[in-house]
Amino acid sequence: MKPNRDYFASSEHHQTLLHAFLTLKNTDDIGVTCVTNKGEVSTSWSTLVQRAQRRAHWLQRQGLAAEQTIGLALPNDTLFIECFFACWMLGCIPVPLARPGLLGPQSLERTRHIATDAGLQQLLCPQEDHTQYDPLGDIVQCMPVQPLTEADSPKAPIVDIPITPESIGLIQYTSGSTSRPKGVVLTHKNLITNCNKMSEEYPFGQQESFSSWLPFYHDMGLIAELLTVVSLGLPFYLMEPLTFLQDPFIWLESLSRHRCTLAVAPNFALAHCVRRITETQLDQLDLRTLRALYLGAEPISEVAVKDFTERFQRTGLTPNVIGSAYGLAECTVGVSRSQSSQGLHFDTVDREQLAQGKAVYVESDDAMDTKKIACVGKIYSEHYGIIVDDEGHEVEERTVGELWVRGPSVMKGYWNNDKATKEVLVTRDGQRWLKTGDLAYFAKGELYICGRNKDLLIIRGKNYHPEDIERAAEQIELIRSGQTVAFSIPGDATEEIVIVCETAAPVSEHSSLAQKVKGHINTQVGLKVKHVELQPPRTIPKTTSGKRQRRLVRTIWMKMRGHV
Incomplete structure (x- = not known):
């Protein structure tokens, strides 16, 4: 299969992304290549369109109909792609789910909540996962997705598409970093608009290709990568998240060998690559064709970026390749993005002034x-952002407040949750605004994200961001990178800081290690930590997208000590 082609599709003239997908029915020279530790399997876009049509007929025979909500707990491969678009062909509403075990003990409980909340009619899963959903039998019918047979071939391709731009295209459940997951209702117009906005300013050439290991149950993997790839008709190199986590060289080697030009990843992926890639493996990589690696989904660390670019410089990677992006599920996925090929810019601000709500450059x-706070670029065209104070008044540049956004990518609302919808979708000057819950500021028209409003720590009247601690x-x-959680608890005179850290160090070393942590935080942040809790690896709960669940960790910590 060719790694590139001489033209790219455009979804701007299509009503929906399903219409864009169907136009790939004759594209047989490029498609999706699934990469594993055992090899690769390539499938052309034309074949995937045919499979999706056959799968739609199969689902129809199972009783699926328009406007039903369908759970998709499927692998990160072509099976998910064919089932996802098959649902759209029937007018169904797909609800992406993590497969059992991917998130530890939380997986089944999260699926139970979503199945109940979304009123799932069916839950599609691979045959090997079927029995793991037995405890949910009283809530949702689990349907193993069998291989297609000749009997599943449609007598005629689907022509009448029962969806419009205003139809519900997807229910994307939030990661739940500060609350229980809520179902974000996105229309087909939301989806195609956001995909177009994410790609409109990128200078696409004749040899573009995308590589991804991000899960499809997360908006970055599904919308920022898969659906954007479909909207452009690009070659797509795909792997399971676990494949990357177990061996990041497989991802980097795929980028190198297939001369991929585009990728998206969270910040922790950089540190993971730096830590795991050997000198011998470095010598096998050629990343000169990589033109953009956008970081998103979590705060960006200057140290992680610097370590990554220095470590992989010998592979031909240049610092200007690293870009930044900001978004949230309630705005489909993307809100802003740094300009391509210009590298990351960090704003250096006075820490004392920042605690008072002012981003003063020094x-x-x-x-x-x-x-140092990473710039995440300018708000997408036809979208708008303002920073407001606690009373909802717009503030001037370099003043920290809550980011509000509006535009055609903003969600319809939360699924069957009017109360939560009214809390975040508000009217201002006759316009519909989304309250993001993120603390931010503008400087020279560009956006800088400071942290989550609900995670903010207030100590002796000053604001501190848990990310710094x-x-x-x-x-x-x-102390394991990315495996720490900081929060505050009530103290005698003021709030007290607690930090929970994962470590592989023996218990005999915990006391001295905790003292080192306290001392370093005091030196770096200017805060005295009251409690340092050391835990073994893989014990701190995270969201489906790998975000720290600070409120959940705090609740567990308080309950273990008899606090309400």
């Missing part, structure tokens, strides 16, 4: 007195 690089702790040897 020249100093003193880690004790300053904080967590990053300081992770600089200590033996």
Whole structure:
């Protein structure tokens, strides 16, 4: 299968992404290549369109009909793609789900909540996962997805598509980093608009291709990658998240060998590659064709970016390849993005002033007195953003407040949850705005994200972001990167700081390690930590997208100590 082609499709003239997908019915020279540790399997877009049509007839015979909600707990491969678009062909509403076990003990409980909340008619899963859903039998019917046979071939292709731009295209459940997951209702117009906005300013050439390991149950993997690839008709190199986590070289080697030009990843992926890739493996990589690696989904660390670019410089990777993006499920996925090929820009601000709500630029690089915040670019065209204070008044540049956005990518609302919808969708000057819950500021028209409003720590009247405390702790040897959670608890005179960290260090070393963590946080952030809780690896719960569940960890910590 060819790694590139001489033209690219455009979804701008299509009503929906399903219409864009169907136009790929004659594209047989490029498609999706599934990469594993055992090899690769390529499938052309034309074959995937045919499979999706056959799958739609199969689902129809199982009783699926328009406007039904259908859970998709499927692998990160072509099976998910054919079932997803088959649902759209029938006018069904897909609800992506994590497969059992991917999120630890949380997986089944999360699926139970979503199945109940979304009123799932069916849950599609691979045959090997079927029995794991037996405990949910009283809530939803689980349907193993069998291989297609000749009998599943349609007598005629589907012509009448029972969807419009205003139809519900997807229910994307939030990761639940600060609350229980809610179903974000996205229309087909939301989806195609956001995909177009994410790609409109990127200078696409004649040899573009996308590589991804992000899960389809998360909006970055599904919308920012899969659906955007479909909208452009690009070659797509795909793998399971677990494949990357177990061996990131497989992803990097695929990028290198297939001369991929585009990729998206969370910040932690950079540190994971730096930590796991050997010198011998480095010598096998050629990343000169990689033109853009966008970071999103979590705060961006300057240290992680610098370590990654320096480590992989010998592969031909240049710092200007690294870009940044910001978004949230309630705005489909994307809100802003840095300009391509210009690299990342970090704003150095006074830490004391930031605690007072002012982002004052300073020249100093003193880690004790300053904080570096990544620029996430300008808001997409036809979308707008403002920063407001606690009373809802717009504030001036370099003043920290809550980010509100509006535009055609903003969700319809939360599924069957009017109360939650009214809390985040508000009217201002006759316009419909989304309250993101993120603290941010603008500088020269570009956006900078400081953290989550609900996660903010207020100590002696000053505002502190838990990310700063967590990053300081992770600089200590033996503390696992990305596996720390900071929060506050009531104290005698003021709030007290607690940080929970994962470590593989023996218990005999925990006392001295905890003291090192306390001392370093005091030096770097200027805060005295009351409690350092050390836990073994893989014990701190995270969301489906790998975000830290600070409120959940806090609740567990308080309950373990007899607090309500």
